[in-house]
Structure formats: structure tokens, C-alpha cells
Amino acid sequence: MVATQDNHTAMGDNVSELNQMFLKRVNNTIRFGVTGNLSSIGAAMMLLVDSIPGGQSTLSTGSFSTPPSTIHDVNGMTMDSGFKPDVIIHVNTYSGGIYVDYFELDSAGGGTKRYIGGGTVDDLDGFLTGGTNPGAMMLAVSDSNSAGVTSSDASTAPTATAGFEGEINISDLLLSEATGTIKVMAMIVSNDGTIGNQFLPGLGGGYGNLGDSPIDLNTIPGNASMLLFH
Numbered sequence: 001m002v003a004t005q006d007n008h009t010a011m012g013d014n015v016s017e018l019n020q021m022f023l024k025r026v027n028n029t030i031r032f033g034v035t036g037n038l039s040s041i042g043a044a045m046m047l048l049v050d051s052i053p054g055g056q057s058t059l060s061t062g063s064f065s066t067p068p069s070t071i072h073d074v075n076g077m078t079m080d081s082g083f084k085p086d087v088i089i090h091v092n093t094y095s096g097g098i099y100v101d102y103f104e105l106d107s108a109g110g111g112t113k114r115y116i117g118g119g120t121v122d123d124l125d126g127f128l129t130g131g132t133n134p135g136a137m138m139l140a141v142s143d144s145n146s147a148g149v150t151s152s153d154a155s156t157a158p159t160a161t162a163g164f165e166g167e168i169n170i171s172d173l174l175l176s177e178a179t180g181t182i183k184v185m186a187m188i189v190s191n192d193g194t195i196g197n198q199f200l201p202g203l204g205g206g207y208g209n210l211g212d213s214p215i216d217l218n219t220i221p222g223n224a225s226m227l228l229f230h
Helices: none
Strands: 017-026 029-037 044-050 087-092 097-105 111-120 138-141 163-169 183-189 195-200
Touching: 017 163, 017 183, 017 195, 029 044, 097 138, 111 138
Parallel strands: none
Antiparallel strands: 017 029, 029 163, 044 087, 044 183, 087 097, 097 111, 138 163, 183 195
16 A cells, blocks of 8 residues: 545545555556446546656646547646656546546657546456457456545545456556556546546545646646655
8 A cells, every 4th residue: 555545535435535555566567456436427536657758747638539528637737846657547437437548748748648548347357359459458347435534534545445446567667667656546526527636646635626727737736746656
């Protein structure tokens, strides 16, 4: 376990929340788990990864094609100092389906998009089909979580057990070997474009939904990125 939520959810109890994040390097893959829930009407859970020099300190995602539309909603969002994501793994669970898109971010803005594939919520097999997935990325989602943070309190975040679980090949993190330093951040964006208050690492207690981008995370105390491994 590498991060635990320290902020209540303003996105609905057991609707959209991030409770804890788990990360582990296994050979040439990163295995990750995020306990929580995600609204099934088009909200997005985004995993942002800073793995190589470059990246975007302020997200410039307005030129990417849609769907998903929520990638445009983070355009202009400024990351904490020292965190420049190179990759965004974008997950939504619209109407019981899992849809995973991959964005490689160019330092000058924009980048390349690839639809990884889709699956079914609660089948738990992790397989993604119908897209382009050379790294054999896997992702399973369960929406059965009924524990964790509430609309007023984050102290029960460790009680959540269901959510997202996956495996990412290091090639999808733009690495040729499993060495170096990787920073990771997770966040939820509502289907209406609102950037919520569910981040891992957390924003700290007492923050409501952040609203529409542009948003500068440097204006919020703390650092919303973390060290994964050396």
C-alpha cells in the first residue's frame, strides 16, 4: 500500500471515490490496485505516470480525439512541482463496460492516443479486447465496494476492498527496463467535466470538488505525486 485517502468524497458515497492505492513491480510489469468506486455514467479514473524526462507540467490534452471527452476536461491542469506525467491511462465504466484509453504526452503539448480495449465490470478477468494492446495491459473493475470514505469522513478509507486492479507492462510506461524513478497520481473526473476531490495521494482533509480546469495543484498544500520505485 502506497497511499491512503485523506479527504472525504464530494462525488457521492459509494459512487465515485478513491480509497487506497497499491503498487508492486513484478519483473517487467507494474501491478496496481486502487480501491474505490466509479460512476457508471461516464466518469473517468485517470492514472498519471511520470516515468521519463519530459512530460507535461501543465496538461495540454485539448487536441486529443474523443471519445473519451473527459480527457479534454483536464486540459490546462497544472501538476505539482516536480511531477510531469508522460502517460495517462484513462478508465471509464460506462453502462457496465470497461473502456481503457492510453495517452502518451508530448512535452510540447498533445501527443498520441491509443484505445487499449474494453471489458465488463465485475467479470474480474482483466482481459481487454477490441483495441490495440501490444503490452498486454490488463484491468479489472468491481463496482461492489460498499465501504471506504464517506461524504464527511476519510477515516474508513482502509476498509474498502473492491475497485480497480491491473497490470501494466513497462513498455507502456515508455521504459525499456524496470529501473529508475516513477511517480504516479490517480484522480477522478466527473462525466460533466468536474475535477473532483478524489486524488491519490490525497489533497488533505476538507477539500470539496475542485471544479473546472484550469486548476493549479500547486495552490493546494502537499504533493499529489509519489515515488513508486528506484
